[in-house]
Amino acid sequence: MAGHSKWANIQHRKGKQDKLRSKMFSKLSKEITVAAKMGEPDVDKNPRLRLAVKAAKSLSMPKDVIDRAIKKSQTGDAADYTEIRYEGYGPGGIAIIVEAMTDNLNRTASNVRSYFSKCGGNMGQTGSVSHGFDRVGEISYPVEAGDGDTVMMAALEAGADDVESNEDGHWIYCAMDALNEVSEALEKDLGESSESKLIWKPQVVTEVDLETAQKLMRLIDTLEEDDDVQDVTHNFDIPEDVAAQLEE
Template sequence: MGRIFEKRKHKMFARFDRMAKAFTRIGKDIAIAVKQAGPLPENNPKLRLAMQNAKGLNMPKDKVEAAIKRASSKEEKDFQEVTYEGYAPHGVPLMVECATDNPTRTVANVRLHFSKNGGAMGNSGSVAFLFERKGVFKFDPTKLNLDELELDLIDAGAEDIERNDEELVIYTKFTEFGHMLKFLESKGLEAKSSELHYIPTTTKELSEEQQDEVLKLVETLESDDDVQAVYHNLA
C-alpha cells in the first residue's frame, strides 16, 4: 500500500512540475510579446497567440493578466529567444529553445547539461539541417469538425493532419504558420496550442537503455528555467 501511495505521489508531483514549467514558458512568451508590440491583444498577434496557448493549458486568467502587467513594467527584464544545438548520447541531435535575460548564463548552463549527461554542444547549424521548422496546431477533436473544414484547412496551409481519440494535430510549413493563424481566427476556432516546432526529417531507433540515456539529458535540459523546449529525433 505504501509503495502504491509513493508512486501516486511521485506522479502527482511530476504533473505539478510539468504544469509549473508550462506556465513559466507561457509567462515568458507573454513577456516577449508585450515587450515587442505592447500589452493590447487586439494590436498584438503574438500576445493573442500566447494568451490562447495559456487558455489551452488552463492557465488561470489572473496569472495571464499578472504576466501582462509585469511585462508592461519598465522594471521587467527583457528576454531574448535563442536556440542551441548539440548531440545527446548515441549521436541523437537536439535543438534547445531558450528564452533568457542572461544569454551568458544560459549558454554556460546548457553546455554543462550536455557535458554532464554524455552529450556535446555543437555550433549553430550543426544539427538544424536534420529538422524542419513547422507550425503545429493541436485541437480537441470534438471541437473541430474535420469533415466540414478539411478542404479549407488545406487551403489555409495544412500540410498534414493527424487525428486520434485525444487530439487532432494540424501541421503547416513555417511560411504558412501566420496564414493558418489568421484562418483559425476568422472562423473563431481556438486551438489548445499553436506553436512552431522543430520536426525531425528522420528518426533514430535505439535500445530502451540507450533511449533512457538520451531522455535523461532531455529531461535535465527541460528542467532548466531558461529552456522553453527541447526537440530530438528519437523514434
C-alpha cells in the first residue's frame, strides 16, 4: 500500500488547520448553506449536506453555527453562489485544481489568475490538468481504527476500491457515487470516520525539491486565503528530507 501524501502530513504537523480555523469556518458555513439550499435542509435526506456538516464537526465548528448556516438556506438572505473549477500549473509544472464558490465570477477568476501569475505558475483552461486526477470519495480514519490489514478488509467489504495507510492514519477510496454507502458501511466496523469527502486524487505524484516546495506552499497558501476558494488540490509530494528542512 502506498503511503499517503507527505504534504498532507506536514500541513497537519505545522498546525495549518488551526491557523486557518476561522477562515475554514466561513468556507464550510457557505458550503452548508449552499448544500441545504440545493437539496433539503435535512442531513439524513441530503448527502452533500451530510458531508458538509461532518467536515464542520471535524473542525469542532459549534453546533449553533452549523444550525445557523442551514437555516440561512431557507431565507432570502442566502446569496446565489456559482460553483466553478479553475485549473493550472504551479512552479515546477505541478498540476493544481482550485474549486471555488462565488457570487462574482469576474472577481474570482481575476484573483485566481493573479495568484498563479505572482507565484510562478499559470492558469490554464478547464480540463487542462484534471485529466490527470480521478474524482473519488475519500474516507479517513485515525491510526487507532486498527492495523492496515484490518482496515483494508473492512474497506473491501464495504465496497471501497483502495486503502492507503501509514503511521498517521488510514485513507479509504471509493467511487464518488458510492461515498455515502461505503462510509455508512465502514461505520459499522470501524466506527465514525474522521472525515468523508469527494476529492481529486492524482493519478501520479511528483516529488519536489526544497525550493520548488517553498514556492508551491506560497501559491497554495495564497489561494486558500481567498474567501471564494473552497479547496485546492495538487499532484506533488515532499520527500522526507525536504519535509524536515521545511519544518526547521
